Amino acid sequence: MGKKVSSLGKTYLTLGFIFLYLPILILIIFSFNESKLVTVWGGFSTKWYGELLNDKQMLGAAWMSFKIAFLAASSAVVLGTMASIVMVRMGKFKGKAAFASMITAPLVMPEVITGLSLLLLFVAMAQTIGWPAGRGMLTILIAHVTFCTAFVAVVVSSRLREMDVSLEEAARDLGAPPWKVFFLVTLPIIAPALVSGWLLAFTLSLDDLVIASFVSGPGSTTLPMVVYSSVRLGLSPKINALATIIVLLATTGVLTAWWLARRVETQSVNLPTGDS
Amino acid sequence: MTQDSQPMLEIRQVSKNFGGLTAVKEVNLSINKGEIFALLGGSGCGKTTLLRMLAGFEIPSAGAIFIDGEDISQIPPHKRPVNMMFQSYALFPHMSVAQNVAFGLKQEKNKLSKPEIAKKVLELLTLVRMQDFAQRKPDQLSGGQRQRVALARSLAKKPKVLLLDEPMGALDKKLRSQMQLEVVDIIESVGVTCVMVTHDQEEAMTMANRISVMHDGEIMQVGTPSEIYEFPNSRHTAEFIGSVNIFDATVTQLEADYTRLSCADLHVPIQVEAGVNAPLGSSLGIAVRPEKITMSQVKPELTDNWLTGMVEDIAYLGGHSVYYVKLASGKRVMTIGTNNDRHEQKVTWEDTVYLYWSITSAVVLYR
Numbered sequence A: 001m002g003k004k005v006s007s008l009g010k011t012y013l014t015l016g017f018i019f020l021y022l023p024i025l026i027l028i029i030f031s032f033n034e035s036k037l038v039t040v041w042g043g044f045s046t047k048w049y050g051e052l053l054n055d056k057q058m059l060g061a062a063w064m065s066f067k068i069a070f071l072a073a074s075s076a077v078v079l080g081t082m083a084s085i086v087m088v089r090m091g092k093f094k095g096k097a098a099f100a101s102m103i104t105a106p107l108v109m110p111e112v113i114t115g116l117s118l119l120l121l122f123v124a125m126a127q128t129i130g131w132p133a134g135r136g137m138l139t140i141l142i143a144h145v146t147f148c149t150a151f152v153a154v155v156v157s158s159r160l161r162e163m164d165v166s167l168e169e170a171a172r173d174l175g176a177p178p179w180k181v182f183f184l185v186t187l188p189i190i191a192p193a194l195v196s197g198w199l200l201a202f203t204l205s206l207d208d209l210v211i212a213s214f215v216s217g218p219g220s221t222t223l224p225m226v227v228y229s230s231v232r233l234g235l236s237p238k239i240n241a242l243a244t245i246i247v248l249l250a251t252t253g254v255l256t257a258w259w260l261a262r263r264v265e266t267q268s269v270n271l272p273t274g275d276s
Numbered sequence B: 001m002t003q004d005s006q007p008m009l010e011i012r013q014v015s016k017n018f019g020g021l022t023a024v025k026e027v028n029l030s031i032n033k034g035e036i037f038a039l040l041g042g043s044g045c046g047k048t049t050l051l052r053m054l055a056g057f058e059i060p061s062a063g064a065i066f067i068d069g070e071d072i073s074q075i076p077p078h079k080r081p082v083n084m085m086f087q088s089y090a091l092f093p094h095m096s097v098a099q100n101v102a103f104g105l106k107q108e109k110n111k112l113s114k115p116e117i118a119k120k121v122l123e124l125l126t127l128v129r130m131q132d133f134a135q136r137k138p139d140q141l142s143g144g145q146r147q148r149v150a151l152a153r154s155l156a157k158k159p160k161v162l163l164l165d166e167p168m169g170a171l172d173k174k175l176r177s178q179m180q181l182e183v184v185d186i187i188e189s190v191g192v193t194c195v196m197v198t199h200d201q202e203e204a205m206t207m208a209n210r211i212s213v214m215h216d217g218e219i220m221q222v223g224t225p226s227e228i229y230e231f232p233n234s235r236h237t238a239e240f241i242g243s244v245n246i247f248d249a250t251v252t253q254l255e256a257d258y259t260r261l262s263c264a265d266l267h268v269p270i271q272v273e274a275g276v277n278a279p280l281g282s283s284l285g286i287a288v289r290p291e292k293i294t295m296s297q298v299k300p301e302l303t304d305n306w307l308t309g310m311v312e313d314i315a316y317l318g319g320h321s322v323y324y325v326k327l328a329s330g331k332r333v334m335t336i337g338t339n340n341d342r343h344e345q346k347v348t349w350e351d352t353v354y355l356y357w358s359i360t361s362a363v364v365l366y367r
């Protein structure tokens, strides 16, 4: 642990950080730019934040995106975990290999194809069974759940595979029925994978432009769609302000998660032998 | 040991097939209350499979398992009056030592109150001398400490039968012999019936009251450690437990109180006590343990049971040395000499020596 990082190592590290974070830093700096031109510094100002707060379309899209990302990530974690358990713990069954490769197929499928095929499905469903009635938030959500589930399944199943099966057997042996084994032993042990799966799904959903463009309808534009179309009309420093807020939220989220994880580790849990 | 009329654990004609492979074959065992019983055998002989059938993680393909007279073959693992200590210990990493031990108690139907559970956990941890570590997480413990916690956890529910899978498997050699005695003390103080699995014959002999030697899914022999060592019933058992010299011999003289056999490796006949259960001319194995052979540099005045050869190799082991003597026939015979003289060894490489043993030392092996 206490080993000193060599100066060469330090240089590499610094260069790496600069490469990763310089663009974001520039973006944050320019969000406080007075000038309307995105690339020319015209003095410090917070006016773009003010304008952003008045931009109902942008805020609506952001809220829509967050809602979709939250719901998609949460459903994907539930479905992806269920799929992982079937794949890793259920033993052999007919069609297992097909199931395992099909669940992860969306990972390698080009987004354009996923988007198009889902669009066709939704149109066909609307015509035959009348549901989903129109395209909008619901269809985007369904589309996001499908590909996010694949990502969660990959993350969770690798963690499940790593987990020592004898832990589950020990719990069983000590008298816990299968459902209790899952909630008392399996779930807490794979929880980190669920959290990272959720975060991954959330980010992917928030980020998605292509699939959402296919399956969205009028009145259901997501943030990436708004950003993309406004950039095509010409860059506005408002976008920088929005990006800065998102970076701020993401950083807070990551730090909170880290802090929570640390607290759980060092915390003394309530113990049976506490008194007596 | 009190011999109850009814055994605590009875295994009747149990077999287990995995696809085409028979991992356990028609095993019959009956284990008494309070006994420490070891399943001993080499890798892949089916020990773990048999133990997992007792715990309920595998269902026998045939046969039945009775605990205290009750057929438990079809009962799922969480309802069996049996607890297991896993080879990897399988301590729950997200729970403290105390929570690990309390886990089983919290699963009981008529759950104890919180203070009662706390009291019991403390008792158990005191039993295994881990009371000061109650709040630690398993990854903050040493191997031996983890093992003690695992033992306490598997004793918490007062199982009728305690199962140990390679209990010392995860420990280093020095800690192993210390923990063997400690674990036996704990098990005996609780008085629980115990079935353990091991591939280490020393461990089985140190810990168990009775041992069953397994080979290829079958039970070869069941007996106390000394029965198994002194009266092996097959070549496999004789070779698996300790070291042994086996001579291939043919029966030449059959009497009521002794038998003579001829063997190509010896110039004189081999004589064993009592009549053997085989006709004249049949070939048998004669097993002689190295420590039962005496080595001398002068020719013994005996008519039977001696041979001569040249010392080919000496393994000096401190307290004693193992001598490998090569016979004219090419066979190597092992014997043990105690090093009770600090100065130079009397017998050295290339010396011609005479080896002999008494009529009661050899064991007849029929298979």
Ligand SMILES: Nc1ncnc2c1ncn2[C@@H]1O[C@H](COP(=O)(O)OP(=O)(O)OP(=O)(O)O)[C@@H](O)[C@H]1O
Residues within 6 Å of the ligand: B018, B021, B022, B023, B041, B042, B043, B044, B045, B046, B047, B048, B049, B050, B199
């Ligand atoms: N779930 C399984 N599926 C198929 N074959 C199995 C399974 N479990 C065990 N076997 C086979 O059954 C045989 C006995 O295995 P078992 O684990 O009982 O051996 P063991 O005596 O415990 O050996 P070791 O000392 O190496 O642990 C082996 O040939 C093994 O490959």
Ligand SMILES: [Mg+2]
Residues within 6 Å of the ligand: B047, B048, B049
């Ligand atoms: Mg095994």
